Amino acid sequence: MRLLERMRKEWFMVGIVLAIAGAKLEPSIGVNGGPLKPEITVSYIAVATIFFNSGLSLKTEELTSALVHIKLHLFIQIFTLAFFPTAIWLFLQLLSITPINEWLLKGLQTVGCMPPPVSSAVILTKAVGGNEGIVITPLLLLLFLGSSSSVPFTSIFSQLFMTVVVPLIIGQIVRRYIKDWLERKKPPFGAVSSSVLLMIIYTTFCDTFSNPNIDLDKFSLVLILFIIVSIQLSFMLLTFIFSTRNNSGFTPADTVAIIFCSTHKSLTLGIPMLKIVFTGHDHLSLISVPLLIYHPAQILLGSVLVPTIKSWMVSRQKGVKLTRPTV
Numbered sequence: 001m002r003l004l005e006r007m008r009k010e011w012f013m014v015g016i017v018l019a020i021a022g023a024k025l026e027p028s029i030g031v032n033g034g035p036l037k038p039e040i041t042v043s044y045i046a047v048a049t050i051f052f053n054s055g056l057s058l059k060t061e062e063l064t065s066a067l068v069h070i071k072l073h074l075f076i077q078i079f080t081l082a083f084f085p086t087a088i089w090l091f092l093q094l095l096s097i098t099p100i101n102e103w104l105l106k107g108l109q110t111v112g113c114m115p116p117p118v119s120s121a122v123i124l125t126k127a128v129g130g131n132e133g134i135v136i137t138p139l140l141l142l143l144f145l146g147s148s149s150s151v152p153f154t155s156i157f158s159q160l161f162m163t164v165v166v167p168l169i170i171g172q173i174v175r176r177y178i179k180d181w182l183e184r185k186k187p188p189f190g191a192v193s194s195s196v197l198l199m200i201i202y203t204t205f206c207d208t209f210s211n212p213n214i215d216l217d218k219f220s221l222v223l224i225l226f227i228i229v230s231i232q233l234s235f236m237l238l239t240f241i242f243s244t245r246n247n248s249g250f251t252p253a254d255t256v257a258i259i260f261c262s263t264h265k266s267l268t269l270g271i272p273m274l275k276i277v278f279t280g281h282d283h284l285s286l287i288s289v290p291l292l293i294y295h296p297a298q299i300l301l302g303s304v305l306v307p308t309i310k311s312w313m314v315s316r317q318k319g320v321k322l323t324r325p326t327v
Contacts, residue, residue, distance in 0.1 A: 013296050015198045023205035030206030032280075038203035043159075043279065046200055047272040048167040050193045054268075055171015056182065057189035072254050079239065079262040080116060088112030088231070095227075101220035103286035108224065110274060111290045114265040159276050193268055200271050201292070208285035216286060228294050232301055235263045252316040256309060260302060267295040 007014055023030060032039050089112070092105055175182065239262045242248065243255040250258065270291045278284045 012194045012198070015194070016201060016292060016296075019198045019202040020205050023202050024209050027206040027209040030203035031210045032207065034206070036199075036203060038206075042200050042203050043275060044163055046196050047163040047275065049196050050268060050272060051164045052167035052171040053189055053193050053196075055168040055173075056175050056187075058168075058172065058175070071249060072257060075243070075250075075258060076116070076261050079258075084235070084262075085109070085112040087235075091231075098223075099219070100223055101216060101286065103283040104216075104220050104224050104289055106283075107287040107290035108227070110270070110287060111228075111265055111294050114270045114273075114291065116261045116264045116266060159279075160273075163276065164272070197268060197271060200275060201288075204271070204275065204285045204288055207282075211282060216289075221289070224290055225293055225297075228290060228297055229301065232263055232294075232298060236301075236305070239263060252313040256313055259309065264298045264302070265291065265294050267291060 028034055030036050030038055036042075088109055092109055095105055095108075096102075236259050239258050240255065243250045243258045271288060274284065274288055274291070278287060281287070
């Protein structure tokens with residue numbers, strides 16, 4: 001009974017496993033030119049659906065009020081956009097001399113370029129009681145990934161604009177007219193995006209399993225898993241040290257937001273983005289593997305650390321109150 005409840009709660013993780021298994025069993029259904037026609041249904045319709053859904057669910061009024069915390073958002077964006085991808089790039093220079101699969105290493109670099117998710121980082125931040133961080137711009141993410149793509153930048157930008165920016169704006173416009181209905185009914189935005197995302201993952205791996213020249217060794221996969229967990233723990237510790245210095249100016253609640261929002265990466269934006277930037281690439285699924293590992297790892301790791309971080313934040317906040325001079 002508990003197993004069923006757990007599976008129901010983690011249905012998306014189960015869905016990822018089933019999507020990859022389904023692609024392995026019958027890859028011909030989801031390949032380009034196959035019955036699902038992913039070159040149209042996935043590349044345009046599915047991606048546009050995810051971002052239209054994001055536009056509908058994005059509460060602009062809360063986003064605007066959050067911009068008051070300029071210093072907090074600057075720290076998160078600089079760490080995510082500059083430090084994270086640069087540190088990964090330097091680390092990969094060392095890993096390039098190892099026998100680890102080169103496409104998995106390229107996938108690790110793309111993970112470093114991804115923005116934090118709205119969902120997991122915010123949920124974990126709220127679970128502790130901290131402030132919410134803001135999501136970084138996907139356009140700058142494209143600049144990091146563009147140089148690794150064989151697709152012309154203008155083509156990437158135009159598809160990104162039509163399948164990401166336009167649906168997002170339309171979603172925001174529609175939200176203005178049906179805001180009260182959305183607040184009252186509370187549609188399952190997350191479930192809709194996750195379901196569409198499973199279709200994207202399925203078709204991506206259909207292309208892989210239909211290509212006999214692609215091989216993934218277990219040694220590389222295990223090492224990548226270990227590296228990803230190590231990176232997450234190291235960066236969480238690093239952001240904690242930076243944000244708790246005496247002259248940092250951050251509150252304990254800010255530190256919580258920084259820890260989660262600076263180190264988490266978006267699967268919902270990441271997979272569609274990789275699909276656009278590396279469209280037609282033979283090794284797209286291998287490049288996607290590190291992000292598919294990073295997502296559940298950050299959820300599990302975050303869930304384990306929430307009680308400890310919450311206990312630390314409460315004790316620090318009590319300490320601050322006790323040290324305040326009485327009038």
